[in-house]
Amino acid sequence: MRNTLLILLAILAIVVFPLLVVDSEFEGADAQAEAILAEGGHEPWFEPLWEPPGGETESLLFALQAALGAGLLGYYIGVRRGRSASREEPHLGGAPGNAGH
Amino acid sequence: MHIMEGYLPPLHAAAWTAVAVPFVIAGGITLAKTLRERPETRLPLAAAGAFAFVLSALKIPSVTGSSSHPTGTGLGALMFGPSVMAVLGTVVLLFQALLLAHGGITTLGANVFSMAVVGPWVAWAVWRLARGAGASLPVGVFLAAMLGNFATYCMTSVQLALAFPDPASGFGGALAKFLSVFALTQVPLAVVEGLLTVLMVTFMTRYSRADLGRLKGAA
Numbered sequence: 001m002r003n004t005l006l007i008l009l010a011i012l013a014i015v016v017f018p019l020l021v022v023d024s025e026f027e028g029a030d031a032q033a034e035a036i037l038a039e040g041g042h043e044p045w046f047e048p049l050w051e052p053p054g055g056e057t058e059s060l061l062f063a064l065q066a067a068l069g070a071g072l073l074g075y076y077i078g079v080r081r082g083r084s085a086s087r088e089e090p091h092l093g094g095a096p097g098n099a100g101h
Numbered sequence: 102m103h104i105m106e107g108y109l110p111p112l113h114a115a116a117w118t119a120v121a122v123p124f125v126i127a128g129g130i131t132l133a134k135t136l137r138e139r140p141e142t143r144l145p146l147a148a149a150g151a152f153a154f155v156l157s158a159l160k161i162p163s164v165t166g167s168s169s170h171p172t173g174t175g176l177g178a179l180m181f182g183p184s185v186m187a188v189l190g191t192v193v194l195l196f197q198a199l200l201l202a203h204g205g206i207t208t209l210g211a212n213v214f215s216m217a218v219v220g221p222w223v224a225w226a227v228w229r230l231a232r233g234a235g236a237s238l239p240v241g242v243f244l245a246a247m248l249g250n251f252a253t254y255c256m257t258s259v260q261l262a263l264a265f266p267d268p269a270s271g272f273g274g275a276l277a278k279f280l281s282v283f284a285l286t287q288v289p290l291a292v293v294e295g296l297l298t299v300l301m302v303t304f305m306t307r308y309s310r311a312d313l314g315r316l317k318g319a320a
Contacts, residue, residue, distance in 0.1 A: 004303060007296050014289045015161055024166030030103045030203070032167055032282045033257075037108055037265060044107025048202035061200050062158050069155025076148035080309040 102172070102215050102257040102283070103197065106205025113264045118210025121187075124218045128187035135181065142181070145305075145312035149177030150189040152301060157193050157216075161293065163286040171294035172253055175246030176301055178221035179228055180314040190217025215256035224249025238319045242302045247295030254283040254291075 018026070052058040109117070135142055156173030163169060177186045191213050197203040204212050224245040231241035258279035267274035305312045306320045313320050 004300060007300055011293050011296050014293055018162040018164045018166070018289075022162075022164060022166045024162075026162040026166060026168040028160055029167050029169040029254075029282050029286045030105065033261060033279060034105045034108065036278060036282065037261075040265060042108060042265060044105065045111070046107035046205070046207045048106045048198075048205060050199065051202040052200075058201060062160075065196060065201075066155050066158040069151045069153075069158065072147055072151035073155060076144060076151070077304065079144065080304075080312070084308045 102169075102212065102253050103194075103204035104208040104211050104257060104260065106198070106202065107207055109208050109211055109260075109264050111207075113260070114207045114210060116210075117208075117214050117260065121210040121213040121218060124184070124187040125191055125213065128184045131182070131184045132188050135185065141311070142314070145180060145309075145314070146177075146185070146189075148301075148312070149180055149186075150192065152176050152297075153186075153189055153193050154196075156294065156297065157197070161290050163289050165286040167282075167286050169254070169283070169286050169290050171290055171297070172216050172220055172250050173294065173297075174216060174220045174253075175224035175242075175249040175294065176298045178224045178249065179242060179245060179298075179302070179316050180312070182315060183218075183221035183225040186221035187213065187217045190221070193217075211260050212257075215253045215260065219256040220249040220253035223252035232319060238302065238306070238316065239299050241319070242316070243295040243299050245295075246298035247291045250291040250294040251284070251287055254287040255280065258283050 018024075052061060132146075135146070153173035153176075156171040158170070160168040160170050172190075174186045174190050177189055191209075194204055194209060194212050194216060198205050198209055198212075227248045228241050228245035231244050236244065258276055261279045262272050262276035265275055266272045267278065270277075302313065302316065302320075305316075310317060310320055
């Protein structure tokens with residue numbers, strides 16, 4: 001449990017550190033690579049079939065992607081913890097012998 | 102690691118698609134077989150997919166002053182073998198190509214190859230090497246997920262350099278240019294991916310060892 005906390009803190013530090021010390025807008029690396037290609041005179045020959053009309057809709061869809069993933073992951077973690085808890089404390093999980101199914 | 106829609110010349114787009122398709126088909130067959138023979142893997146498989154889904158949506162700032170994202174494909178590769186991740190990674194990339202105009206249909210093959218094939222296979226290979234060298238479960242998982250993520254971004258740089266060699270310095274010069282965009286930025290994010298993957302594996306070790314799949318022997 002303590003290790004988990006330390007790892008979470010380390011992740012937080014790695015993510016926050018650049019925000020504090022680097023003065024930048026943190027443009028996406030994918031967009032930077034695209035800019036290099038555009039500078040070299042390379043044009044896309046195919047357009048996206050559909051594009052979010054603006055930044056707001058794009059961030060909505062990115063948030064939706066994260067929410068779907070996090071929601072399912074949270075469901076998984078809840079199910080596994082619940083099952084494990086009912087195994088460890090069978091007297092709370094109904095009739096003896098019926099726990100841990 | 103997303104090569105944007107329409108940028109890869111048609112020949113390159115077709116070639117990378119041809120390279121990626123067999124991996125996705127083989128992954129689909131493995132996935133169907135796994136679900137048929139062990140239906141109880143449905144939930145952990147979904148969790149591995151969800152992990153890739155959420156992680157690849159998070160654009161995280163890096164010390165280079167640009168942002169990039171983890172891919173989350175290492176976890177599933179270690180649990181189920183690298184093959185199935187070709188399918189789960191393709192689902193993530195399709196979602197982003199169709200709904201976010203991030204990546205694309207013409208570049209899907211190249212992006213699937215870097216994120217859903219190279220990343221998982223490198224993660225798997227690093228895991229085997231680390232175990233062979235006597236690494237513990239968390240250390241092996243950390244190295245595998247971190248280097249798998251890093252390999253994905255190096256592969257993207259190679260793909261771009263092959264398609265767009267520098268007029269003066271050729272493939273090598275272009276590779277250095279694209280690596281300077283992707284590789285250094287990716288270092289802290291690859292570490293984040295390694296740490297998050299260790300957290301998931303630690304959770305499974307404690308609460309549901311059966312879900313560890315191929316990692317079970319090491320837990």
